[in-house]
Amino acid sequence: MASLLATFGPWIVGIGALVLAFFGIKQSAKSAGKAEGRATAAETIARDREAIAAAELKKRQDAEDRNSKAAQNAIDANQDVSKLDPGAAADQLRNKWSRD
Numbered sequence: 001m002a003s004l005l006a007t008f009g010p011w012i013v014g015i016g017a018l019v020l021a022f023f024g025i026k027q028s029a030k031s032a033g034k035a036e037g038r039a040t041a042a043e044t045i046a047r048d049r050e051a052i053a054a055a056e057l058k059k060r061q062d063a064e065d066r067n068s069k070a071a072q073n074a075i076d077a078n079q080d081v082s083k084l085d086p087g088a089a090a091d092q093l094r095n096k097w098s099r100d
Contacts, residue, residue, distance in 0.1 A: 081089050 084092065
């Protein structure tokens, strides 16, 4: 047994070292892949958050535009009505809204 170990011992140690090196490299690549996956996921989440923020900003701006247009329309309507004679506004409403 001692002679077999003396003869094949270096080979066994070499093969064991190769097996350990293989598994070490495999583990290293696996952890590097996980880190890369985490980085990609973080970038995707950041892009999604930016897109959501941009969409919300656009919604707010559109709402502000609609509100300002509605306010301007109300001002214009008040100015138009204030230019009319006292009974003319009622006549105009009656003409526009009646179902003759």
